[in-house]
């Protein structure tokens with residue numbers, strides 16, 4: 001690698017795994033480096049941000065991004081996808097059915113510049129690989145990443161990305177907005193609150209006790225935090241065990 005994660009403002013989470021907290025909505029984008037393959041997790045909140053992420057990924061890895069996993073169809077996670085048109089794009093099954101105009105309107109309501117929102121929608125790249133259940137993605141050299149459709153919960157189409165630990169390196173779970181650390185989990189009109197606690201049970205089942213959990217927004221957390229958030233959501237939405 002020519003530069004370090006830190007030099008570009010990224011946080012190194014494990015060997016060949018990092019993430020950056022993006023300005024504006026404090027949205028996370030992640031990167032997993034394989035042998036001859038590079039996976040980006042989420043694409044940023046505008047085409048310009050996606051272009052920046054792609055350039056940083058190339059600087060960090062010396063290779064182009066070959067795979068993109070979108071955790072859920074919300075503008076702050078997918079609007080940079082147009083910058084990765086050449087990559088294999090994965091998302092929870094059905095995530096490509098969310099109308100572009102819905103994403104655009106939500107982005108503008110949330111404070112994204114109208115021109116940037118229109119540009120993102122006009123160039124939007126949708127997942128070509130719908131994930132139902134689980135999908136193992138081989139990034140080469142024994143690095144296998146698990147994509148799991150654990151929703152519906154935060155949206156109707158929630159995908160988590162699990163990167164197994166290597167020698168001396170922890171397992172990393174990219175949670176999308178199933179978990180938030182910097183604020184209360186956001187439940188919009190597209191949320192399925194009754195299923196959310198079960199999605200977090202599954203997340204912890206898959207990730208285990210010792211993983212580093214990366215929320216869609218905020219600092220990394222541990223399994224105990226995710227479990228506590230699960231209980232808080234169950235209480236908030238009146239879901240019994």
Ligand SMILES: [Zn+2]
Pocket residue numbers: 072074154177216
């Ligand atoms: Zn979201």
